[in-house]
Structure formats: structure tokens, C-alpha cells
Amino acid sequence: MSPRAVLIGPPGSGKSTVGQLLADRLGVSFRDTDADVERTAGKPVGDIFIEDGEEAFRALEAEAVRLALAEHEGVLSLGGGAILAEATRELLAGHQVVYLEVGLSQAVQRVGLASARPLLVLNPRSQLKKLMEARRPLYEGLARHTVATDDRKPDEVVDEIVRGLQP
Incomplete structure (x- = not known):
């Protein structure tokens, strides 16, 4: 069992939006490891960052990624920092990893400067x-495919990903 595609990239790259559209296009389910972490915690x-600290969050995140890579056959979106864990990077080997690349100005627009994202609190x-x-x-x-998302509609990004996926 293996995900059809694993999306990685920074906040604002479009992992959630593109991931759901890609899953719909491929006729598979979509899974987001941040949502898995929130469900577990x-x-x-x-709140995890504030109450428990980044280390606790990263441990939950690493376990969520491990489980999702083992269980999920659809499209998987990883939190932006999931790739910081060496164990996670090792687990991603051999998977169809797609890096959604975004420039700073578009990431800022998409994330918003009044973001509730914990790592962007001071001077986002x-x-x-x-x-x-x-x-x-x-x-x-980590990426088998890198797809630029700047100035592109989500459907255009999905089209490029689909063309690049190996059967």
C-alpha cells in the first residue's frame, strides 16, 4: 500500500487545495497529516505548539506521517515542516513525492500575515x-517532481502533477 502522491512544500504552497483537487481527479481519497495530528491531540x-511545544508537535507529526504512508492509498499532504525529521525523509524514499514550489510573495498572500500558524507568529x-x-x-x-504554483490556478497545478505521476 502506498499513496498515489505525497505533497510537500512550505505554508501557502497549496498542498491542501491542490491535494483535494488531485484526489478528486484521480478518484481517490485525500488525507492531510496536520488534520491527523489535530484529531490525535x-x-x-x-494549540499544540503553545501548550505542549514544538517538540511534542513534531513527535505527533512524525507518527502521523508514518501511519499515513503505511495506510493511505490516495493523495497525502504533509505539514510544511514534516520533512525536517530524518526518519520521515527516509520513509519518503520510493514514494511519488511532489514538491509544490511557491515564491515568498505568493506564499505570504496565501497564508496571510494575520495567520494563526505557530511558526509565523513574530514578523510573519x-x-x-x-x-x-x-x-x-x-x-x-525529496521530490520526484517539482511543480511551481506561482500565478497558477489549482487546476493547472493538478494537470501538471497528473502528467508527471508514474503509473
């Missing part, structure tokens, strides 16, 4: 820039 990601634009720069090499190294 019984609270939103932001600067934090997002640092986060994107630090993670870019990991995203690129």
Missing part, C-alpha cells in the same frame, strides 16, 4: 522567508 496545531513575512530558505533543499532533495 484533540486540539488545533497552534521574515519568518516565512527564513523557513522557506532553510527547507528548500530538503523539499528539492
Whole structure:
């Protein structure tokens, strides 16, 4: 059992929107590991960060990714920082990993500067820039396909992903 596609990328890259559309197009289900973490913890990601800390969140996230990669046959969207865990990067080997690439200005527009995202609390634009720069090499190294999302409609991104997926 293996997901048809695993979407990775920074906040604002379109993983949730594109992931749901891609799943619909492929006739499979969509799963988001952030939603899995929230279901397990019984609270939103932001609350986990505040109440339990980033380390606790990352442990829940790593387990959510491990389970989803083992159980899910549809389209899987990973939280933007899931790729920080070496164990997760190892588990992604051999999967159809698609990196949704986004530029800073479009990511800021999509995420919004009044975001409830815990890693973007202080100076969101600067934090997002640092986060994107630090993670870019990991995203690129894991991806079988990189799809630029700037100035593109979600359906256009899905079209490109579908063309790039191996049967």
C-alpha cells in the first residue's frame, strides 16, 4: 500500500487545495497529516505548539506521517515542516513525492500575515522567508517532481502533477 502522491512544500504552497483537487481527479481519497495530528491531540496545531511545544508537535507529526504512508492509498499532504525529521525523509524514499514550489510573495498572500500558524507568529513575512530558505533543499532533495504554483490556478497545478505521476 502506498499513496498515489505525497505533497510537500512550505505554508501557502497549496498542498491542501491542490491535494483535494488531485484526489478528486484521480478518484481517490485525500488525507492531510496536520488534520491527523489535530484529531490525535484533540486540539488545533497552534494549540499544540503553545501548550505542549514544538517538540511534542513534531513527535505527533512524525507518527502521523508514518501511519499515513503505511495506510493511505490516495493523495497525502504533509505539514510544511514534516520533512525536517530524518526518519520521515527516509520513509519518503520510493514514494511519488511532489514538491509544490511557491515564491515568498505568493506564499505570504496565501497564508496571510494575520495567520494563526505557530511558526509565523513574530514578523510573519521574515519568518516565512527564513523557513522557506532553510527547507528548500530538503523539499528539492525529496521530490520526484517539482511543480511551481506561482500565478497558477489549482487546476493547472493538478494537470501538471497528473502528467508527471508514474503509473
